[in-house]
Amino acid sequence: MDKLIRSRFYKDRLFKGGIMLFTVLSTVPLLLILFYIVKQGISSINWDFFINLPKPVGEKGGGIINGLIGTSIIVLVASVIAIPFGAVIGLYLSEYSRDKLSYWVGLCVDVLQGIPSIVLGIIIYLWVVKPTGHFSALSGSIALAIMMLPPIIKSTEETLKLIPGTIKEASLALGVPYYKTILRIILPMGLSGILSGSILSISRVAGETAPLLFTAFGNPFINTNILKPMSSLPLLIFNYAGSAYEDWHKLAWGASFVLIMMILLLNIVTKILERKWKIQF
Amino acid sequence: MINLNEVLTKGFDYKSITHKSKENKKLANVLRFENIFQKGLGLTGIILIIILLSIFITLAITSMPSIKHLGIKFLYSKEWNPVTDEFGALPFLLGTLLTSLLALIISTPFALSSAIFLGEYYPAGIVSNILKNIIELLASIPSVVYGFWGMVVLVPIIRNIELKLHVLPYGVGILTSSIILAIMIIPYSVSLSRQVISMVPPSLKEGAYSLGATRFEVIRKIIIPHTRSGLFAAVLLALGRALGETMAVTMLIGNSHYIPKNIFSPGNTMASVIANEFTEATGNVYLSVLIEMGLLLFVVTTLINISGRQIIKRYIFH
Amino acid sequence: MENSILNVQHLNAYFGEAKILSDINIQIPKNQIVSFMGPSGCGKTTFLRCINRLHELTPGARTEGSIYLQEEDIYKLSLILLRRKIGMVFQRPNPFPTMSIFENVIAGYTLNGIKLSKPQKEEIVEDSLRKADLWKEVKDTLHKKGTFLSGGQQQRLCIARSLSMKPDVILFDEPTSSLDPISSNKIEELLLELKTDYTIIIVTHNLQQAARTSDYTAFFYLGELVEFNTTQVLFSNPLNKRTEDYISGRFG
Numbered sequence: 001m002d003k004l005i006r007s008r009f010y011k012d013r014l015f016k017g018g019i020m021l022f023t024v025l026s027t028v029p030l031l032l033i034l035f036y037i038v039k040q041g042i043s044s045i046n047w048d049f050f051i052n053l054p055k056p057v058g059e060k061g062g063g064i065i066n067g068l069i070g071t072s073i074i075v076l077v078a079s080v081i082a083i084p085f086g087a088v089i090g091l092y093l094s095e096y097s098r099d100k101l102s103y104w105v106g107l108c109v110d111v112l113q114g115i116p117s118i119v120l121g122i123i124i125y126l127w128v129v130k131p132t133g134h135f136s137a138l139s140g141s142i143a144l145a146i147m148m149l150p151p152i153i154k155s156t157e158e159t160l161k162l163i164p165g166t167i168k169e170a171s172l173a174l175g176v177p178y179y180k181t182i183l184r185i186i187l188p189m190g191l192s193g194i195l196s197g198s199i200l201s202i203s204r205v206a207g208e209t210a211p212l213l214f215t216a217f218g219n220p221f222i223n224t225n226i227l228k229p230m231s232s233l234p235l236l237i238f239n240y241a242g243s244a245y246e247d248w249h250k251l252a253w254g255a256s257f258v259l260i261m262m263i264l265l266l267n268i269v270t271k272i273l274e275r276k277w278k279i280q281f
Numbered sequence: 282m283i284n285l286n287e288v289l290t291k292g293f294d295y296k297s298i299t300h301k302s303k304e305n306k307k308l309a310n311v312l313r314f315e316n317i318f319q320k321g322l323g324l325t326g327i328i329l330i331i332i333l334l335s336i337f338i339t340l341a342i343t344s345m346p347s348i349k350h351l352g353i354k355f356l357y358s359k360e361w362n363p364v365t366d367e368f369g370a371l372p373f374l375l376g377t378l379l380t381s382l383l384a385l386i387i388s389t390p391f392a393l394s395s396a397i398f399l400g401e402y403y404p405a406g407i408v409s410n411i412l413k414n415i416i417e418l419l420a421s422i423p424s425v426v427y428g429f430w431g432m433v434v435l436v437p438i439i440r441n442i443e444l445k446l447h448v449l450p451y452g453v454g455i456l457t458s459s460i461i462l463a464i465m466i467i468p469y470s471v472s473l474s475r476q477v478i479s480m481v482p483p484s485l486k487e488g489a490y491s492l493g494a495t496r497f498e499v500i501r502k503i504i505i506p507h508t509r510s511g512l513f514a515a516v517l518l519a520l521g522r523a524l525g526e527t528m529a530v531t532m533l534i535g536n537s538h539y540i541p542k543n544i545f546s547p548g549n550t551m552a553s554v555i556a557n558e559f560t561e562a563t564g565n566v567y568l569s570v571l572i573e574m575g576l577l578l579f580v581v582t583t584l585i586n587i588s589g590r591q592i593i594k595r596y597i598f599h
Numbered sequence: 600m601e602n603s604i605l606n607v608q609h610l611n612a613y614f615g616e617a618k619i620l621s622d623i624n625i626q627i628p629k630n631q632i633v634s635f636m637g638p639s640g641c642g643k644t645t646f647l648r649c650i651n652r653l654h655e656l657t658p659g660a661r662t663e664g665s666i667y668l669q670e671e672d673i674y675k676l677s678l679i680l681l682r683r684k685i686g687m688v689f690q691r692p693n694p695f696p697t698m699s700i701f702e703n704v705i706a707g708y709t710l711n712g713i714k715l716s717k718p719q720k721e722e723i724v725e726d727s728l729r730k731a732d733l734w735k736e737v738k739d740t741l742h743k744k745g746t747f748l749s750g751g752q753q754q755r756l757c758i759a760r761s762l763s764m765k766p767d768v769i770l771f772d773e774p775t776s777s778l779d780p781i782s783s784n785k786i787e788e789l790l791l792e793l794k795t796d797y798t799i800i801i802v803t804h805n806l807q808q809a810a811r812t813s814d815y816t817a818f819f820y821l822g823e824l825v826e827f828n829t830t831q832v833l834f835s836n837p838l839n840k841r842t843e844d845y846i847s848g849r850f851g
Contacts, residue, residue, distance in 0.1 A: 171706075241432060
């Protein structure tokens with residue numbers, strides 16, 4: 001009897017130890033990767049790094065400015081497309097949650113979220129690049145915009161659903177038309193939620209490479225024309241990482257470092273905003 | 282003189298107002314806009330559905346040349362000859378399945394442990410928050426950075442192991458990409474599994490504890506059986522994610538068109554073939570074959586996604 | 600009844616298949632305080648919400664029968680116009696959180712795009728806040744957010760917001776049930792002042808409140824209007840046994 005209980009306690013301790021061990025081990029890759037990126041990346045960072053174009057092999061120095069500008073423009077255009085569209089769909093889902101159509105729209109959002117990003121790249125290639133005959137930053141933005149829709153829609157829907165129904169009733173009871181109630185009262189109240197969802201979606205697509213491979217394609221020079229091919233940080237990293245040259249590897253590390261810092265920053269901003277609207281109600 | 286009631290009745294023909302008093306006009310406009318607004322909202326939902334359907338239809342139509350030319354051979358042939366237009370996706374199908382399944386096998390003990398740790402042992406508090414943040418951070422790292430790190434850090438390690446095992450020291454290959462893939466899908470399985478585990482009703486656990494069960498026994502005999510379907514869904518959704526992962530795998534899998542002999546061989550997945558060869562594909566059939574692989578990926582990940590979410594919904598409402 | 604402002608005829612209300620109100624016939628007199636009372640679930644709040652057609656917001660809700668506001672059929676009138684003529688104050692105070700006190704009071708106008716000059720706006724705001732007995736307490740903080748006020752003050756702010764539209768009828772849905780006794784008292788006194796210019800309908804759970812404040816009382820039970828009379832008569836000499844049982848506390 002005593003022996004049985006002791007063995008059970010022993011197993012319990014062993015199990016807990018095993019769980020903790022494996023959990024800690026799960027964090028190891030992250031720490032390793034971050035450590036490596038910081039170590040390699042920081043040595044590449046200097047002022048030149050940010051304002052120069054990549055130099056051909058053999059020449060020292062060079063920078064990632066084409067990638068920086070490219071990522072900024074492509075993500076900006078994608079946001080302009082995705083945020084209004086996503087917010088409206090989120091609004092629709094929160095207001096008409098009991099409609100049959102609403103169920104199918106919700107299903108579409110889930111499916112959209114799971115589509116591999118390379119497939120989206122293929123689609124936009126077929127829809128935009130092939131008909132126009134050339135790669136363009138705009139096509140890259142459209143692909144990214146589709147990827148941004150699900151997070152924006154979901155967080156808009158969630159925030160608006162949290163708003164107490166009695167506010168809507170108070171406005172309607174004053175004789176305010178429904179559409180004005182939504183636009184002037186409900187939406188402003190949900191703004192921080194919509195914003196946090198938008199910034200979250202930006203942080204998710206900023207690092208995406210696959211959808212840009214056959215749309216924005218990349219560009220060794222600075223380009224601000226969205227109808228032409230454009231570089232972006234992830235594309236830079238992919239191209240230079242795949243090369244055999246040490247110099248270009250250094251560039252790739254620097255770019256990785258910058259990219260990770262950007263994403264981290266966006267994540268922190270999202271968290272702060274989330275705290276704001278989750279507490280409000 | 283206009284009867285106010287008539288003006289403001291719903292079915293009124295706004296254009297026929299002859300007595301254009303400002304008040305009447307304004308109210309009529311408001312009613313008209315009200316209608317447009319409500320219909321407009323529904324329209325945006327429909328646009329989303331149309332976009333999704335268009336994606337599927339586009340993939341299907343542009344895969345037609347490949348389907349017509351190759352038929353079923355696409356699935357079982359291992360020829361890859363752009364010159365003679367003979368394509369078989371078998372090596373890539375195998376590569377995809379191998380890497381994803383291997384990644385699942387590698388990641389599950391770690392993901393499950395973390396989920397149990399966060400869902401059962403430490404659901405709240407500083408430790409829990411730090412861990413949750415670390416795992417979320419894992420999900421934020423771009424795929425291409427994972428690939429790069431893998432190239433520089435992981436590949437030499439694997440190469441060393443291969444040397445010791447007297448296998449060809451490619452460094453890259455199925456194993457290497459599976460390892461990176463495993464790391465990448467951990468955050469997704471942990472997040473969902475943790476939620477599922479923390480949803481076990483306390484009354485169930487307390488019943489077992491009051492009978493003298495140890496924590497291990499409660500987890501093994503009460504929590505895991507109860508959450509079985511939820512955990513399965515979490516694994517399923519992680520699998521869906523792994524199947525579609527492109528960049529890191531492309532950089533670490535070795536890009537070979539042959540069927541991998543063992544886990545140390547180089548190989549290719551459907552996604553990595555598309556990534557590598559899409560822009561260089563010459564000829565209608567070649568491109569169409571790659572698109573057909575994209576179609577396959579789309580269909581499989583969508584099915585996995587929908588079933589996973591259905592299972593979760595059913596689990597929650599139980 | 601001469602001088603009635605609301606005329607309800609054969610009103611039935613449904614939520615899907617469930618019948619909530621059966622054959623309600625009532626005439627609400629002008630410039631009086633009418634209270635609707637009855638036990639929980641008797642339909643009094645549903646009836647209130649039928650009057651300004653807020654009942655229709657719930658999916659699956661429908662009504663049969665007619666309601667006339669000063670001879671106009673409210674189902675033929677546009678919702679927007681109707682709700683400007685009938686104001687509503689809710690159980691829990693619900694000032695708009697993103698707006699200041701000033702903006703809250705004038706919200707009915709600004710949200711409807713009705714252009715007013717600054718002096719016009721100030722006049723309406725001051726007038727409404729005075730009528731709601733809130734002016735003195737907030738006149739120096741008009742541009743602060745409405746949510747900083749106490750519960751009772753917020754409720755009076757909501758009353759001022761309804762008053763600013765100059766409605767004919769104001770509906771109150773258990774307006775004091777979430778307030779402390781002192782604030783409740785203030786609101787009851789306010790109702791007595793308001794009736795000179797407006798018709799007041801108040802749903803209340805509180806028998807004593809109905810007896811104190813209202814001129815007429817309607818007693819509802821299980822979706823039916825059981826009795827409607829002057830408060831004095833209904834409380835001292837109820838015609839219907841069910842009314843008498845409710846008043847003497849035998850149920851409810």
